Amino acid sequence: xxxxxxxxxxxxxxxxxxxxxxxxxxxxxxxxxxxxxxxxxxxxxxxxxxxxxxxxxxxxxxxxxxxxxxxxxxxxxxxxxxxxxxxxxxxxxxxxxxxxxxxxxxxxxxxxxxxxxxxxxxxxxxxxxxxxxxxxxxxxxxxxxxxxxxxxxxxxxxxxxxxxxxxxxxxxxxxxxxxxxxxxxxxxxxxxxxxxxxxxxxxxxxxxxxxxxxxxxxxxxxxxxxxxxxxxxxxxxxxxxxxxxxxxxxxxxxxxxxxxxxxxxxxxxxxxxxxxxxxxxxxxxxxxxxxxxxxxx
Amino acid sequence: xxxxxxxxxxxxxxxxxxxxxxxxxxxxxxxxxxxxxxxxxxxxxxxxxxxxxxxxxxxxxxxxxxxxxxxxxxxxxxxxxxxxxxxxxxxxxxxxxxxxxxxxxxxxxxxxxxxxxxxxxxxxxxxxxxxxxxxxxxxxxxxxxxxxxxxxxxxxxxxx
Numbered sequence: 001x002x003x004x005x006x007x008x009x010x011x012x013x014x015x016x017x018x019x020x021x022x023x024x025x026x027x028x029x030x031x032x033x034x035x036x037x038x039x040x041x042x043x044x045x046x047x048x049x050x051x052x053x054x055x056x057x058x059x060x061x062x063x064x065x066x067x068x069x070x071x072x073x074x075x076x077x078x079x080x081x082x083x084x085x086x087x088x089x090x091x092x093x094x095x096x097x098x099x100x101x102x103x104x105x106x107x108x109x110x111x112x113x114x115x116x117x118x119x120x121x122x123x124x125x126x127x128x129x130x131x132x133x134x135x136x137x138x139x140x141x142x143x144x145x146x147x148x149x150x151x152x153x154x155x156x157x158x159x160x161x162x163x164x165x166x167x168x169x170x171x172x173x174x175x176x177x178x179x180x181x182x183x184x185x186x187x188x189x190x191x192x193x194x195x196x197x198x199x200x201x202x203x204x205x206x207x208x209x210x211x212x213x214x215x216x217x218x219x220x221x222x223x224x225x226x227x228x229x230x231x232x233x234x235x236x237x238x239x240x241x242x243x244x245x246x247x248x249x250x251x252x253x254x255x256x257x258x259x260x261x262x263x264x265x266x267x268x269x270x271x272x273x274x275x276x277x278x279x280x281x282x283x284x285x286x287x288x289x290x291x292x293x294x295x296x297x
Numbered sequence: 298x299x300x301x302x303x304x305x306x307x308x309x310x311x312x313x314x315x316x317x318x319x320x321x322x323x324x325x326x327x328x329x330x331x332x333x334x335x336x337x338x339x340x341x342x343x344x345x346x347x348x349x350x351x352x353x354x355x356x357x358x359x360x361x362x363x364x365x366x367x368x369x370x371x372x373x374x375x376x377x378x379x380x381x382x383x384x385x386x387x388x389x390x391x392x393x394x395x396x397x398x399x400x401x402x403x404x405x406x407x408x409x410x411x412x413x414x415x416x417x418x419x420x421x422x423x424x425x426x427x428x429x430x431x432x433x434x435x436x437x438x439x440x441x442x443x444x445x446x447x448x449x450x451x452x453x454x455x456x457x
Contacts, residue, residue: 001316003298003362025360029340032358035317036338045316047363095428096406097355098340181427182341 002044009051009131012158017133020155022046026054026069027101029094030110054105054160064166065129068105068159075104083164085120085171085192092116092175095182105159108144111151111210118145118211119190120173121162122203128152129161136160145210169193170284172277175205176261176269186261189249189273191281195231198222202245202274207253207266214252217245217274234286242275249274302364304328305374314361321345321356323364324371332372332401343429346402347371353409355428372401375408383453384408384446393442395433403429407443416447 004022006012015022023042025031026049034040048054054069057079064082066075072090076099080087086104093099093116107115108128121128121141128139130153141162144152153159171192177183188205199222202214224241225231255266300311300323311327319338324330324347334344338357345356348370356371375382381389384407394400403426410417410425417425422443431439 003316003360005362005365025363028358028360028363032319032360033339035360036319036357041317045360045362047360049363094340095343096409096425097343097346097353097428098358100352101354101358181424 017156029102063163072099082166088173089116089120114206119203119205123190123192123201127163130157131160132157170281172281174273187266191277207255214249217248246271246275303368318361320359323361344402346405387442387446391442393438395435399431
């Protein structure tokens with residue numbers, strides 16, 4: 001096995017082009033487990049932790065560009081105000097030690113259906129910036145996840161960054177597990193309000209072969225909100241609306257029975273998560289509305 | 298491959314390191330530092346917690362090669378000679394050690410918490426230690442130890 005240590009992203013891309021079978025490693029929280037348990041014997045590891053440009057985040061046009069190697073702890077500490085949904089999901093990853101090392105780029109690279117940040121990336125319309133010696137392309141999160149642990153990367157490509165808009169309105173993420181720390185999601189859900197577009201982003205995690213947008217739930221809610229003029233004069237949502245949103249979110253999933261939970265439990269829990277997260281996000285929206293216009297009852 | 302790394306302030310060199318090897322294996326099997334414990338090898342238990350460039354990590358999830366030229370501080374590097382770190386003393390005095398296997402990882406995690414948050418609340422202590430498992434389930438004494446270390450640290454700071 002080789003251990004390759006590029007010091008620039010260009011150098012890493014050149015290696016990946018020449019040897020597409022090399023396995024990139026950043027925080028190591030997935031890759032090292034596979035090596036320790038002898039589940040994987042790659043011909044080479046490509047260490048990305050020396051590449052300074054991957055560990056930076058910066059505004060990029062109207063978006064934030066978050067380098068693939070920015071660890072969760074920095075997303076929480078440095079971007080929690082601008083990317084609240086992503087920070088919430090990051091907070092539920094593993095333990096402090098894991099959050100010190102693990103990265104969103106790694107979450108995307110592994111493309112586990114249970115990855116914590118995926119539902120948020122979907123609900124927030126994130127774009128994944130991938131690169132190779134052939135050039136750079138942007139892949140919408142909704143087109144990035146292809147199957148269980150399969151993503152849209154070509155063999156010579158590496159993940160450079162994710163691009164997300166700073167939150168203009170409340171976002172929420174919630175996850176079910178057996179305890180608060182160190183759990184792989186039984187199921188998870190993210191919701192992001194996009195008042196400027198008159199719509200809501202919603203996505204389920206750990207409840208289908210890939211993370212998935214809950215499109216019917218999104219459309220239903222967008223209709224309800226605009227029909228009642230709630231974006232302009234926010235009022236608490238009817239219980240029936242929140243419940244219907246939850247049902248539709250659960251229908252977006254195609255869960256299986258496994259060691260972490262049954263399909264039936266996942267569907268039930270998703271409906272609850274969706275109803276609650278929407279309630280929290282909308283309550284926040286009403287709160288900000290109240291300070292703006294005193295219109296929220 | 299050869300890995301050069303600063304460990305507990307000393308420049309060390311490990312030879313014949315396998316490219317897929319973890320920092321934990323290198324510490325324990327090649328550099329004679331068995332303080333960091335090997336339990337789960339998947340980042341679940343925290344027994345191998347060490348500082349890498351001043352950040353607590355699971356040594357089992359760091360590739361040895363990723364430490365080339367970097368600084369590692371293990372549980373062996375917390376005491377100044379025979380003079381135990383206040384966190385270590387507090388663990389002994391509070392009886393926070395049963396079988397002892399999780400102790401090194403917990404000591405490093407608690408050490409890091411008290412550097413960042415000198416007077417942590419109970420929820421902050423629990424959160425900071427959430428990645429460290431004690432199969433003897435001696436968590437109450439461990440919390441006592443962290444509170445004791447915090448108190449001690451605070452009074453030490455006042456004395457100065």
